[in-house]
Amino acid sequence: MTNNNRTPLVAAILTLSMAASVTAQANTTLRIAHLNPPEPTSSHSAAMVAVFKQLVETATSGEIQVEGYPSGQLGDDANAINQVSQGIVESSISSAGGVAEHYPRIGIFDIPFAFPNIGVATDVIDLSSDFGQQLAADMEAETSGLKVIGLLDSGGFFHFTNSQRPIESIEDMEGLRVRTMTLDTHETMINSLGGEATPISWSEVYTALQTGVADGQMNPILQTSFANFEEVQQYMTISNHLITPYVWLINDAFYEGLSEEHQKVIDWASKVAVDAGRAMSRIIEASDEGLPKLAEGMEINTLSSEQRQAFIDASQPAVLDTIESQYGEEGVALLDSLMESIEQAQ
Missing domain, CATH: 3.40.190.170 (Bacterial extracellular solute-binding protein, family 7)
Structure with missing residues (x-):
């Protein structure tokens, strides 16, 4: 720039x-x-x-x-x-x-569902x-x-929001235009789940959701709340799929x-x-500024363990391939260190 x-x-x-x-x-x-x-x-x-x-x-x-x-x-x-x-x-x-x-x-953090909990x-x-x-x-x-x-x-684990339907299975992701950061790994993950990754800068996300340029987005509760996305989104899925x-x-x-x-x-x-x-x-x-605030404007559901596994099976191999192709041996070595650290912290 x-x-x-x-x-x-x-x-x-x-x-x-x-x-x-x-x-x-x-x-x-x-x-x-x-x-x-x-x-x-x-x-x-x-x-x-x-x-x-x-x-x-x-x-x-x-x-x-x-x-x-x-x-x-x-x-x-x-x-x-x-x-x-x-x-x-x-x-x-x-x-x-x-x-x-x-x-x-930094994209090595984008292995879906890599972190089991906020403590780790x-x-x-x-x-x-x-x-x-x-x-x-x-x-x-x-x-x-x-x-x-x-x-x-x-700010915490990422969750999905969208304006079209509840996300309860991979099939519900089909065709959803989901805003992502400008990260190849984020785009790969959304596309591997059947959605359409839509990279948009943070300052433009609210307007994009409001006008239908994007159907949904993914962010922690913190960002979703202070951005007031419940005003322009109807559904939220507690997925815990990423933490960056x-x-x-x-x-x-x-x-x-x-x-x-x-x-x-x-x-x-x-x-x-x-x-x-x-x-x-x-x-x-x-606090009341977390899920209670979002629940006033959105219907909220949580992925079951079986549903989460289906998301893992579909997205993890694709993101791993992207890391290998985009970041080379150095990126793979750093990813291996990250995964080892996660394992040791559990």
Whole structure:
């Protein structure tokens, strides 16, 4: 994505960035971009920014000021990551779809039904886990200007919603136009189930569902709720078919330019903030803003174990083939490490 597509806000930030050194100094500003709503009680990434801001500014006596840019103010995830890489913005909290444009091997997480429960996902998708450290090292080696300071799930397990019919079998997927991220693995999964994968950027999903450009979508309860998809979808299927990471990135040169003391603050504050983000996801899921809110506008059903197995049999081989063909030996090796980590965490 080229710099010609920058918004006026991004251009203003670029001007400020060129005028200031990225090395640590008094009143250093750390800007964090993310796509979700700004209220800490509405999204996990906003909760992370709020906690991180309070901890960093207090621990550094205000020498580092943290600013959040929610709701895609600085562009979509891929564009925000590009700005972090170039040092235009210091940090972003980004979905797998955005990360994939810079680090395609993030698609290894898209093996359908790979994670048995949220506890295992929490253990594995974490920067302190053996796999988390391996993933971060690989991502940093394969990209430019990026350092990983946090890993967590994207808000919980993915579920299907649509405007046509309840999904109770693979046959019910036939012909459904399902919005996906721009990930080959997501598109492969939907197509293998008989649906029609329809890649659409996050900012356009509501309108696409409202106008019928897409019949359905798949996301965790968290995102489905704060996006108000119950207003434009009639059916929801609790499928637990995917769980993908959110990746917290910081510009490597900015981080290295900080004093050792300030680096330590960033390290522990980001860890605490990730824990807060995970907790907020679980709280929203369990609150009236979770399933109860969605149930006011949608009919909800749950796949049985037999139905889930039919989905697994149809989709897993196809996604594995895509990973092998798209990501090569390195991707397969990383996938093997992921699956081993999942097995060990159970």
